[in-house]
Amino acid sequence: MSLAFFKALSDETRLRLIHILLHYELSVNELVRILDMGQSRVSRHLKILTEAGLLSSRRDGLWVFYAATPVGQAHDFLQAITPFMPADAAMRADMGMAAHILEERARKTRQFFNAIAEDWDELNHEVLEDFDLPGRVAAAVPQQCRTAVDLGCGTGAVLARLLPRAGNVIGVDGSARMLEICRRRLEGEGVPESRYSLRIGELDHLPLRDHEADFACINLVLHHLSEPAGALAEAHRILAPGGRLLVADFLRHNDETMRSRYGDRWLGFALETLTEHLQSAGFVLTGNEQSTVGRHLQLVLLTAEARAARPI
Structure with missing residues (x-):
């Protein structure tokens, strides 16, 4: 099982995805914005991580959200390796963009309710x-x-x-x-x-x-x-x-x-x-x-x- 986990993480983009999704649950479109990559490329990496058991996905109507697996062996594995994943410049930028997206969500919600009050x-x-x-x-x-x-x-x-x-x-x-x-x-x-x-x-x-x-x-x-x-x-x-x-x-x-x-x-x-x-x-x-x-x-x-x- 550990070999499958390490193999799934043997890619810089997938490491970035795991780093983001350890902190946030995000949709495919939001991840595309954060990584500034094509949707097909991001989806391929998400599929590899999900098939390895490192990510969980949740469908909500037409939207699909991803997050790091919250329990089990995969969760324990990610918790164990997290101290050895220091955030580089790209990862810090990813986290900044993710925080911006959450702020944008909240702002759009306020604007919506102000408009229809x-x-x-x-x-x-x-x-x-x-x-x-x-x-x-x-x-x-x-x-x-x-x-x-x-x-x-x-x-x-x-x-x-x-x-x-x-x-x-x-x-x-x-x-x-x-x-x-x-x-x-x-x-x-x-x-x-x-x-x-x-x-x-x-x-x-x-x-x-x-x-x-x-x-x-x-x-x-x-x-x-x-x-x-x-x-x-x-x-x-x-x-x-x-x-x-x-x-x-x-x-x-x-x-x-x-x-x-x-x-x-x-x-x-x-x-x-x-x-x-x-x-x-x-x-x-x-x-x-x-x-x-x-x-x-x-x-x-x-x-x-x-x-x-x-x-x-």
């Missing part, structure tokens, strides 16, 4: 139809909740429904335009400014203190993020021990129009993937509810409790 409630209704997501989220808030947080609060439809259930509420979103509409909504409903706080920020680096909240929700947001697991880890950080999290998102589907019309990056998630992300972040799953909504999509609502400390 005024129409977001209507777009949400197209997908959810008569499903009362704000009501379901509000019903999950525990009694005697001091602070409830809506992560990716958008225009504030859920945030407004959290107010009767919590002492104060915090809304976080990466789109300044969304937060402006959210503020207008709350002001229009006569909510005192002392009852809410709206904060701009990314969900993988939340503008909240450790253990600041008793309840948090993240609704139809994870499928827009490059790294959903990072957002769930941050949700754990800002929740008090025993705090409750509600995640609402779509199960895996193949509706490619969700990318262009709604800005989705992921075409839903396997339930096992969401569960693993929650457990890795330090949560214990306590509830699982599934419903069919518009476009024949399956919506899953997962509730989880934050353990006192994340697992090591």
Whole structure:
């Protein structure tokens, strides 16, 4: 097995690919941009590494993503040789370009949501139809909740429904335009400014203190993020021990129009993937509810409790 691994890595381009994919999960087109090579050449090298077991691939609709194999002998092998792969100039440039691509992803997402903010409630209704997501989220808030947080609060439809259930509420979103509409909504409903706080920020680096909240929700947001697991880890950080999290998102589907019309990056998630992300972040799953909504999509609502400390 080791001979096959060494043989697969006996090429400078494949070494560069492994170095990149030890740090990021990227699509073929993104790897083509980073390496500045033709797609057929990059695909050939990816095939060799995948057949050797050093890379894993994941299909999401029409897109295929690659990453270093996360478990098993191949993973152990890569971890063992990583100290002997010092980054040269080309590898450092690769990492810089990969970071730029991730920043570009986030910027495009912000631009998209700023552009469609005024129409977001209507777009949400197209997908959810008569499903009362704000009501379901509000019903999950525990009694005697001091602070409830809506992560990716958008225009504030859920945030407004959290107010009767919590002492104060915090809304976080990466789109300044969304937060402006959210503020207008709350002001229009006569909510005192002392009852809410709206904060701009990314969900993988939340503008909240450790253990600041008793309840948090993240609704139809994870499928827009490059790294959903990072957002769930941050949700754990800002929740008090025993705090409750509600995640609402779509199960895996193949509706490619969700990318262009709604800005989705992921075409839903396997339930096992969401569960693993929650457990890795330090949560214990306590509830699982599934419903069919518009476009024949399956919506899953997962509730989880934050353990006192994340697992090591």
